Amino acid sequence: MMRLSRRALLAASGSFALASPAMLNPAWAQTAWPSRSIRLIVPFAAGGAADSAARVITPRMGERLGQGFVVENRTGASGSLGGGEVARSNDGHTFLWDASSHIVNPSLLRGLPFDYATAFTPISLVVAFPSAVAVKNDFPARTLAEFVAAAKARPGAVTVGTQGNATAGHLGLVAFARRAGIEVVHVPYRGGSAAAQDLASGAIDAVFTTLVSAGPVVDAGRARFLAVGTLTRVESRPDVPTIHESGYEGFDSNEWAGFFGPATTPPAVVRQLSAALTEAVAEPTIRQRLVQIGCVPMATSPEDFTRFVREGREAMATLVREANIRAE
Structure with missing residues (x-):
């Protein structure tokens, strides 16, 4: 699920179909964009990992494009x-900085006034935020294998926050x-930091949350990492093994x-934004x-990101259905 390996992304092929109505929108009919x-x-x-990454990257993008970015936080409804x-x-000047909810919401939310599959033009997968499994200090596991063994020994007893x-x-x-093959109790929080505090x-x-959320309590000696969810070890935590290498x-x-x-974004604007993102990252x-705040810089092409979004949406639909996941 949510495959983020650079090799897989760069291997993506196929044509990138941009919506032809773009050229019909008078907002884009500028002699020069952005105006x-x-x-x-x-x-x-504001202040979360995704927001922080946007505020790190967009000033440099604005320098290249000749116009500044105004970052606006509009929270609510996942x-x-x-x-x-x-x-x-x-x-012609409004864009979206979204995350995994973009590929999950179509399977969870009903009555949306737009279709995620057709309402947007993917431009770039900009950064990844590695996930991690961390345990409280007195939990009897030092490795992921020992965590799995402990969960199997007590089915439905181990509590895991997200x-x-x-x-x-x-x-x-x-x-x-x-x-x-384990059964654990999912404990949902309103943010990874809140889950990490209860872990501590x-x-x-x-x-099971991001490295950036759990990092402070681990660094304070109040919890410990067992594994990260990326295919390769993370630059900021090279000592933590991956789930992939743990079996x-x-x-x-x-x-x-x-x-x-x-959806109406013209191909020329997509190319401008993609180039500005690539240069900034x-x-x-x-x-x-970006590495300091727990990101893995990506800056993929529009073609690769389009494939990533489409395949991710399909994978999430299957997982949501098979695991009977429901929105709150």
């Missing part, structure tokens, strides 16, 4: 409120539990942030700041 500030809707709270704002925009119902953490936990206090046994080959489950335009100082 004013670019509005970037982030459907998550990110669909912010998504809807962009889906119905027609000013950043919320139907989030990347929840879906990653479900996928891992199915692969490992001993209120729950473990978490679950190919397991790759992480949060991410990507850049989308409305490749800049050493920006890359260093």
Whole structure:
């Protein structure tokens, strides 16, 4: 699920179909684009990992494009409120910075006023936020194998917190539990930091959330990492093994942030934004700041991101259905 390996993304092939109505929207009929500030809707709270990454990257993008970015947080309804704002925009300067909810919401939310599959133009998978399994200090496991053994010894007794119902953490936990053949108790929180705090206090046994959320309590000596959900070890935590190398080959489950335009975005604008993103993420100082806040820089092509979104949406539909996951 949510495969983020660079090799897989770069291997993606096929044509990238942009919506032809783009050229019919008068908002795009500019002699030069952009002609004013670019509005970037982030459907998550200010200060979180996705929001922080956007604020690191967009100033450099603005320098290349000749116009600044205004980052606007529009939270609510699992990110669909912010998504809807962009889906119905027609000013030629409003874009979306979305995450895994983009590929999960279509299977969970009913009555949406837009279709995620047709309302947006994928531009780039910008960064990944590695997931991680961490346990409280007195939990009797030092490795992922020992964690699985402990869960099998007490079916339905081990409590695992995530950043919320139907989030990347929840879906990653479900996928891992199915692969490992274990039954655990899912404890949803309103954010990964809240789950990590309860882990540190001993209120729950473990978490399946992002490295950036669990990192502070691990660094404070109040919990410990067992594994990360990426295919290769993470630059900021090279000592933590992957789930993939711990006996679950190919397991790759992480949060991410990507850049989308409305469906009417012209190909020329997609190319401009993609080039600006690629340049910004490749800049050493920006890359260093992204790594410091727990990101893995990606900056994929529009073609690869289009494939990633489509395949991810299909995979999530299957997982949500088979695991009987429901929105709150």
